[in-house]
Amino acid sequence: MKARRVNSREKILAAAADVARESGPGSLSLDAVASRAGVSKGGLLYNFPTKAKLMQALVEDYLRAFERALESARTAGATGESPLATYIKLSAEHAEESKPSASWIFSAIAEDPDFLTPIKSFRRQVFERLKGETPDLKALLVCYLAIEGLRSMNLFDSDVLSHDERRLLVSSLLEIAG
Amino acid sequence: MKARRVNSREKILAAAADVARESGPGSLSLDAVASRAGVSKGGLLYNFPTKAKLMQALVEDYLRAFERALESARTAGATGESPLATYIKLSAEHAEESKPSASWIFSAIAEDPDFLTPIKSFRRQVFERLKGETPDLKALLVCYLAIEGLRSMNLFDSDVLSHDERRLLVSSLLEIAG
DNA sequence: CTTACTGTACCGTCTGGACGGTCTTGTCAA
DNA sequence: TTGACAAGACCGTCCAGACGGTACAGTAAG
Numbered sequence: 001m002k003a004r005r006v007n008s009r010e011k012i013l014a015a016a017a018d019v020a021r022e023s024g025p026g027s028l029s030l031d032a033v034a035s036r037a038g039v040s041k042g043g044l045l046y047n048f049p050t051k052a053k054l055m056q057a058l059v060e061d062y063l064r065a066f067e068r069a070l071e072s073a074r075t076a077g078a079t080g081e082s083p084l085a086t087y088i089k090l091s092a093e094h095a096e097e098s099k100p101s102a103s104w105i106f107s108a109i110a111e112d113p114d115f116l117t118p119i120k121s122f123r124r125q126v127f128e129r130l131k132g133e134t135p136d137l138k139a140l141l142v143c144y145l146a147i148e149g150l151r152s153m154n155l156f157d158s159d160v161l162s163h164d165e166r167r168l169l170v171s172s173l174l175e176i177a178g
Numbered sequence: 179m180k181a182r183r184v185n186s187r188e189k190i191l192a193a194a195a196d197v198a199r200e201s202g203p204g205s206l207s208l209d210a211v212a213s214r215a216g217v218s219k220g221g222l223l224y225n226f227p228t229k230a231k232l233m234q235a236l237v238e239d240y241l242r243a244f245e246r247a248l249e250s251a252r253t254a255g256a257t258g259e260s261p262l263a264t265y266i267k268l269s270a271e272h273a274e275e276s277k278p279s280a281s282w283i284f285s286a287i288a289e290d291p292d293f294l295t296p297i298k299s300f301r302r303q304v305f306e307r308l309k310g311e312t313p314d315l316k317a318l319l320v321c322y323l324a325i326e327g328l329r330s331m332n333l334f335d336s337d338v339l340s341h342d343e344r345r346l347l348v349s350s351l352l353e354i355a356g
Numbered sequence: 357c358t359t360a361c362t363g364t365a366c367c368g369t370c371t372g373g374a375c376g377g378t379c380t381t382g383t384c385a386a
Numbered sequence: 387t388t389g390a391c392a393a394g395a396c397c398g399t400c401c402a403g404a405c406g407g408t409a410c411a412g413t414a415a416g
Contacts (some may be wrong), residue, residue, distance in 0.1 A: 008395085017310035029371065041373095051372065110204035110288045116334060124338045141339075141347040142354070149326030153335075154207055155404045156294060160302045161319075169319040176320070186361080207405065218362045219407095225361095229406065 009047050012037045013061060016034050016054060025106035030054075055108040055115055062102060063122050069094075070126070083133040084143055084177040087126075091147045092170045095154040102155060137178070143173045187225050190215045191239060194232060195282050203284035208232075233286040237293055240280060241300050247272075248304070261311040262321055262355040265304075270348045271324045273332040280333060314356070323350045 015037035020028045030051055034044040048054040074083065094101075094173045108115040127144060134140040146169065153160060161169070193215035198206045208229060212222040226232040251268045252261065272279075286293040305322060312318040324347065331338060339347070 018209035024288070024291040026290070027342055030373085031371080040397045042375095042398070044184070045373070046396060049373090106287050109284050110202070113202040119340070120334070120336055123336065126336050138346060138350040139344075141343060142320060143346060144351050145325075145331075145339075146320055146323040147327065148330055149323035149328075152326055152330035153323075155330075156298070158298050158301065160298070160305050161323075164389090165315075165319060168316060169323060172316040172320050208407085209405080218364095220363065220410095221361050223407075227407090 008037075008039060008043065012047055012054070013041060013058060017101065018057060020104035020107050021100055023108065025103055028104065028107040029084060052112065055111055058104050059108060059115055059118055063118065082177055084130055084140055085174055087130060088143055088170065088173050088177055089152065095150050096166075100154055100157045103157070105155065111140055139176050139178065143177050146173055184310065186215075186217060186221065190217060190222055190225055190232070191236060191355035194236060198285050199278060203281055203288065206285040210241070227315055230290060233289055233293055236282050237286060237296055241296065243298075260355055262308055264317055265308060265354055266325055266348065266351050266355060269329065273328050274344075278333055278335045281335070285334065317354050317356065321355050324351055
């Protein structure tokens with residue numbers, strides 16, 4: 001049955017993210033993922049023939065999800081809103097879910113630093129696009145980097161900023177973005 | 179001889195950072211560090227009885243170095259300069275050395291996520307201090323986060339921003355910081 | 357005699373991965 | 387409707403290798 005396969009795949013991916021977040025990125029072993037996903041190691045290896053493929057799928061899913069969210073936010077957003085503002089809002093929302101949703105990235109980098117390349121190229125792409133759509137380069141730089149900082153804090157599960165401070169930051173950025 | 183011990187210690191620490199940067203954070207094994215440092219594995223374990231101790235030393239040295247640099251920049255800086263501006267300049271300089279100087283952090287996190295706690299607490303401390311010294315909270319938030327973003331890009335060896343864009347960013351931040 | 361190592365041999369553990377086997381499901385002729 | 391059977395989805399076991407760490411004998415310097 002097809003539904004079962006898809007289900008397994010997603011369950012495994014989610015399980016991998018969970019394990020990385022909860023047990024630390026160094027503990028992201030196939031065994032751990034398999035047992036967490038309620039799947040045998042063999043079953044895992046059936047879906048992802050190699051650990052690298054698992055990581056790759058994690059990266060690709062992550063990027064695709066963000067891309068889709070960005071696209072839908074762009075079309076659904078208020079018409080007067082600048083693309084930069086949309087980007088800020090979306091990223092802030094995403095960071096608001098207090099889960100460090102992507103700590104598996106650390107595992108991926110540890111496994112093989114090359115997993116960064118698709119991420120980097122995606123980011124560059126997004127940035128270049130924003131650059132073409134934003135008249136004020138200075139505002140773009142400040143906002144983009146600040147968002148990147150927010151993302152980083154979320155990734156490292158940092159608690160430097162309070163909830164209120166985060167909200168103040170976002171509203172300041174939106175002000176700068178115009 | 180004391181000098182010998184200190185030398186070994188520093189050589190090992192530097193070697194660890196190099197290995198992490200060049201071979202990827204996942205390849206930071208004791209064997210690799212020892213051979214890179216020109217030291218036997220036994221000698222390494224003499225200086226750092228455990229891998230965790232090595233990591234801890236890496237973290238502590240890193241934090242201490244930044245703290246010292248910040249302190250000296252504060253006293254040496256132009257008298258009219260705000261502490262936030264000093265922080266921005268120092269961090270930007272630090273990020274300008276295009277080496278991702280701290281990719282060993284990934285190894286440390288993979289080894290044990292608790293290595294983040296001293297870093298987080300250090301950052302919070304710095305931030306709190308800046309908060310007490312900066313009248314404009316909004317400006318502080320934006321600048322601090324943007325610097326954090328810059329740090330993150332450096333850490334991930336990202337090439338999204340060009341050299342000129344980085345400089346423009348920093349000058350914009352200094353403008354915001356007043 | 358102590359300090360600060362070097363060098364080697366070794367152990368237990370864990371990991372990714374290969375493999376062969378097993379259960380389930382869909383297909384299709386009779 | 388049924389029974390044979392191929393394909394797909396998954397399990398459990400096993401293994402080579404790498405890793406962190408230990409133990410210990412040796413040595414060069416002071």
